[in-house]
Amino acid sequence: MCRPVGGKMSLWSLVSALPPEHVSGLYGEFPGSLRGLLADWLENQPWEFLTGTDAFCTSAANALLSAMVEKLRSLTGGNRQPCQVLQHINNLENTFRRDPLRLVGIVKGILEGERAALLKQDRHLPLSFHRRQEELKFGLDLQRLQHRVGEIQALQERWKQMAEGIRACRQPNLQESPLKTEGKLQGNDLPALLLGTVKELEGAKVQVLNRLHIWKRQQQLAGNGAVFEENLAPLQKRCESLVDIYFQLQQLVAAAGGELGSDLLSRLLERLNAVLSALVESSFLVEKQPPQVLKTQTKFQASVRFLLGPRLLQASTKPQLVKADMVTEKQARELALGGSGTPLSESTGEIVHNTVALETNSASAASSATFKNMLLKKIKRCERKGSESVTEEKCAVLFSTDVTLGSGSQTFHLQALSLPIVVIVHGNQDNNAKATVLWDNAFSEPGRVPFVVAERVPWEKMCETLNLRFMAEVQTSKGLLPEHYFFLAQKIFNTSTASPEDFHNRSVSWAQFNKEILPGRGFTFWQWFDGVLDLTKRCLKSYWSDRLIIGFISKQYVSKLLGAAPDGTFLLRFSDSEIGGITIAHVIRGKDGSGQVENIQPFSAKDLHIRSLGDRIRDLVQLRNLYPDKPKDQAFGSHYNKEQMGKDGRGYVSTAIKMTVESERDQLRLSQVPPEGVPPPAQGQIFDFLGPSPEQANPVQMLPPDMRPAGYPTPMVLPPFHENIPATDPFHSPPTLLPVPVGTTAPALPLCSDSPFSSPPLAQNLLPWMPPGLGDLSPEPHDEEMPEIPPCSLSSLFLPCETLLPPPLLHRGVGVNVDLPSEEEIDRLLQDAQMEEGAQPCGFPGDPMANSSW
Known part of the structure; x- marks a missing residue:
């Protein structure tokens, strides 16, 4: 198994996982046991960039050999065998001290062989390896530049001492020869050394600028969710190191100006200033x-x-x-x-x-x-x-x-x-x-013209982008799987017949991504995918991280998966038809054994905030096993919320919201049965527009039609009961009755305040026939509550306006036409009723009959 080393992947840990025959023959003069002892340290040295046999390379090779010996000496403690380590040290000293560049070549060959074996096995190397290699190269180039500056300073110091010595001798016949000899030395070595050093400085500048471009590119990818090492301190040190070398070289070139010539001097200064400008601006x-x-x-x-x-x-x-x-x-x-x-x-x-x-x-x-x-x-x-x-x-x-x-x-x-x-x-x-x-x-490509970007990109790159964005938005380590990419490819390319291999070499356009509407939908591919991101981030992160959601799967493929599954098997998938919805697909088997896959109406983020997905799954008894065969309590048990039992801290009995889903058979059966407590309609029922008697009253009857239970019988409108009323009388026109359910009667006419039916229902039932002028009984067209109408006597209502009631006065259970009674008849009837029921007279305040004897 590979192990991370200091946040980076060790090359030796990858090599150790390979079969031994893949790296056989690599370790000859440098034993494999020694390679294992120096695993990480060996990889963090610039062996591969020491090319040549000049003084700098020889000096650097000697320094590496000495550092290797010191590293081994530090390993003699602990659980390692000191004798074996000391033997390695003696072999290194005796074999390579006289020729340290030979050691560099051997280690370089080993590292190159290990990389070749890894590339043959995995076809790629970790990104951390390439970053480390770039850092090692820049560090060695910086050391070489510093070494070159030291050589130039030493050469100029020698020339200065030689010139001073000649002037001190004051021998005119000997002055010309040493000056010419040393002048030839300086003329041949100093300009070449300065030119070579300036060129190396320009190369180091290019490395720094490239590293800055990489940092900017990584910053841009971080906008899509990529990991970003945003610390600028290492890059700042690089820039400062090169600027320090720039100032040293500028002084050295200026000091050697007289010996370099005006043309060479101007060219060197121009190149140095270009390096400074590039570093400052970048x-x-x-x-x-x-x-x-x-x-x-x-x-x-x-x-x-x-x-x-x-x-x-x-x-x-x-x-x-x-x-x-x-x-x-x-x-x-x-x-x-x-x-x-x-x-x-x-x-x-x-x-x-x-x-x-x-x-x-x-x-x-x-x-x-x-x-x-x-x-x-x-x-x-x-x-x-x-x-x-x-x-x-x-x-x-x-x-x-x-x-x-x-x-x-x-x-x-x-x-x-x-x-x-x-x-x-x-x-x-x-x-x-x-x-x-x-x-x-x-x-976007590095160094592009702002802000040009390709119109078509390979589908594989699009998959990487979608996966990166998904993991970053949801904050999960579980990314998209190959089967998810296959579903997404079918969706964006609008095909269900292609195989996964058919999409490998295809490219997707910007229009397909977020301009063209998906077939049969009202949104684009990105709008749908972004809705999935938002839903998963807000409500489904833990479910996705536990791999409880298949998510990206078509409804047709769900039918194939669940077709042969036992009754109650279910899975979770993102809705195709709605943005930001997740649905439960489950199997229902009939008595004949045939299976049917039902998809529950998708849940939005708002739904899942009211009751979580885990609790909804627990509520549904028809869900038994998460596909393929994992019991739902075992899969979702950790996602259930604890239900509050008993009374809370304030003494209230706790309540809970439960979710139910009725099958089509249940809905059909329930639609044919009236609700509990509602009597079936009787044949030949006589309706009383003034309402039922107290023994006939039913609370369901008082509800508006749109608030009655689903199974309640449909309302009916009574036909007119009269034919003998003249059509010319405006107050004797046929009434327009509100829909009343079959088998019910309208509220009864109250007699007084002691009646079980108060006067406001009476006023509301009389509204269709009220004459103009009784505005205090009319409903106002706003949301304020109706003021309560005080108890009244029927005489105070009917005597001022005898046309208040329509001509067909219906008594309980009686549907006959009668003439409108006179005032005396009404008083007599009321007195009889008052004495029979023991009611007390009542009326509006100020009613002249309120205090009269009955």
């Missing part, structure tokens, strides 16, 4: 990027860093100000073509709080400017190409400053461009803007 970069999806009128932050600031701005007394401006894609291209010294002509947007001082932190030795409260007030849109939408338009923030070095002889205009930004003005643009940013971050 070391000004965006350390913390602004949001790549930026909404107007929203505050955001960013920071820039000047790696050479602590070294070059120490003597500066004037504070350096950094300004932030918004630029379009066209302006970014113009700046790239014109070079870093080209100033910006016009900002394309208005940014508030866009100027900050460049400050040096003495504790961290970092020079940076942090923008904490920037706000984009508005943006100027440019003309878009073809069908390009506003969320495909890219811009950037340009950070710029002017720095003066030393005594003011050199001034640099520094600029740093942020990653591409999509500016939105509304939250509903966020999804499409994220797609533009994702595509640009994943598929």
